[in-house]
Amino acid sequence: xxxxxxxxxxxxxxxxxxxxxxxxxxxxxxxxxxxxxxxxxxxxxxxxxxxxxxxxxxxxxxxxxxxxxxxxxxxxxxxxxxxxxxxxxxxxxxxxxxxxxxxxxxxxxxxxxxxxxxxxxxxxxxxxxxxxxxxxxxxxxxxxxxxxxxxxxxxxxxxxxxxxxxxxxxxxxxxxxxxxxxxxxxxxxxxxxxxxxxxxxxxxxxxxxxxxxxxxxxxxxxxxxxxxxxxxxxxxxxxxxxx
Numbered sequence: 001x002x003x004x005x006x007x008x009x010x011x012x013x014x015x016x017x018x019x020x021x022x023x024x025x026x027x028x029x030x031x032x033x034x035x036x037x038x039x040x041x042x043x044x045x046x047x048x049x050x051x052x053x054x055x056x057x058x059x060x061x062x063x064x065x066x067x068x069x070x071x072x073x074x075x076x077x078x079x080x081x082x083x084x085x086x087x088x089x090x091x092x093x094x095x096x097x098x099x100x101x102x103x104x105x106x107x108x109x110x111x112x113x114x115x116x117x118x119x120x121x122x123x124x125x126x127x128x129x130x131x132x133x134x135x136x137x138x139x140x141x142x143x144x145x146x147x148x149x150x151x152x153x154x155x156x157x158x159x160x161x162x163x164x165x166x167x168x169x170x171x172x173x174x175x176x177x178x179x180x181x182x183x184x185x186x187x188x189x190x191x192x193x194x195x196x197x198x199x200x201x202x203x204x205x206x207x208x209x210x211x212x213x214x215x216x217x218x219x220x221x222x223x224x225x226x227x228x229x230x231x232x233x234x235x236x237x238x239x240x241x242x243x
Contacts, residue, residue: 023073023208023210023224024073024075024207024208024210024224024225024227025225026064027061027063027073027075027208027227028208028225028227029056029061030054030055030056030057031054031056031057031058031059031060031061032054032056032061032075032077032206032207032227032228033054033055033056033206033227033228034052034053034054034204034206034228034229034230035052035053035054035055035183036051036052036053036230037051037052037053037079037202037203037204037230037238038050038051038052038238038241039051039079039202039238039240039241040240040241040242040243041191041198041240041241041242041243042243043242043243046190046191046192047188047189047190047191048188048189048190048191048194048198048240049186049187049188049189050079050099050186050187050189051184051185051186052077052079052184052185052186052204052230053183053184053185054183054185054206055183056183057182057183058077058180058181058182058183058184058185059077059101059103059128059180059185060180061075062075062103062105062126063075063103063104063105063126064105065105065106066106067106068106069106069107069211069213070211070212070213070214071210071211071212072104072105072106072107072210072211073104073106073208073209073210074102074103074104074208074209074210074211074221075102075103075104075207075208075209076100076101076102076103076205076206076207076208076209077100077101077185077204077205077206078098078099078100078101078204078205078206078207079098079099079100079202079203079204079205080096080097080098080135080202080203080205080234080236081096081097081098081099081200081201081202081236082097082200082201082202082236083097083194083197083200084097085097085134085170086195087194087195087197088132088160088172088193088194088195089132089158089159089160089172089193090132090134090157090158090159090160090170090172091157091158091159093134093148093157093170094136095134095135095136095148095170096134096135096136096145097132097133097134097135098132098133098134098135099130099131099132099187099189100130100131100132100133101128101129101130101131101178101185101187102128102129102130102131102209103125103126103127103128103129104125104126104211105125105126106125106211107125107211108121108122108123108124108125109125109131109164109167109171109173110124110125110129110164110173110175111164111165111173112162112173112175113129113173113175115127115128115129128178128180128185129173129178130173130174130175130176130178130187131171131172131173131174132160132171132172132174133147133148133169133170133171133172134147134148134170134171135147135148135223136148138219138222138223140217140218140219140222141218141219141222141223141224142223142224142225143207143208143209143222143223143224143225143226144223144226145222145223146219146220146221146222146223147169147170147171147219147220147221147222148169148170149168149169149170149219149220150168150169150170151168152168157170159172160172160174162174162175167220168220169220169221171221174193176188176189176190176193198240199239199240200239200240201236201237201238201239202236202238202239202240203229203230203231203234203235203236203237203238204228204229204230204231205226205228205229205230205234206226206227206228207223207224207225207226207227208223208224208225208227209221209222209223209224210222210224
């Protein structure tokens with residue numbers, strides 16, 4: 001499967017000024033300024049820990065509700081990787097497999113998990129949680145990427161059973177543990193959930209996304225503002241380290 005190349009030209013498209021400024025500008029602060037990105041293999045637990053640090057407080061700034069799903073804001077700490085879609089339980093498809101840690105108060109997309117522990121599985125969108133997504137380049141949005149969609153009228157692609165129902169995108173809600181403490185965020189990924197792969201590369205992107213349910217000219221979930229890229233050029237230079 002051929003993967004898109006992430007280049008300086010693409011980075012320019014991500015941060016270019018040809019688009020109107022998104023409402024994500026209000027969240028552009030130190031909580032989304034990348035300082036460090038790492039993935040560490042813990043052999044005694046057969047687990048990977050995805051970790052990032054920011055200059056501010058990890059996860060402290062969260063989206064303000066829009067009051068509806070259409071136009072709902074989503075904030076994210078995203079690890080684009082060189083993994084394949086088949087490594088995360090999806091069918092083979094082109095795109096960039098990414099681990100996205102997200103917060104969004106207007107909708108629920110992890111119906112199998114009760115992240116806030118209150119017994120209600122449908123009110124946890126604001127709590128930081130993990131998604132596997134397949135990203136595709138998309139010139140319709142200022143951030144240059146969107147979550148890859150599929151035709152809901154056609155045959156459904158292979159997706160993990162943990163995928164949120166009713167969302168016609170390559171997105172999984174795996175239920176991995178996410179923590180935000182001080183300036184550091186982490187997500188714990190069991191090795192057997194990614195085809196036991198450890199030889200992949202990655203980067204870190206902090207960004208503002210938005211849901212679209214009314215405009216056919218825009219994606220369902222697009223990146224509208226990129227706050228920071230750890231490598232500076234989206235080259236995915238980082239490798240998994242052993243503890």
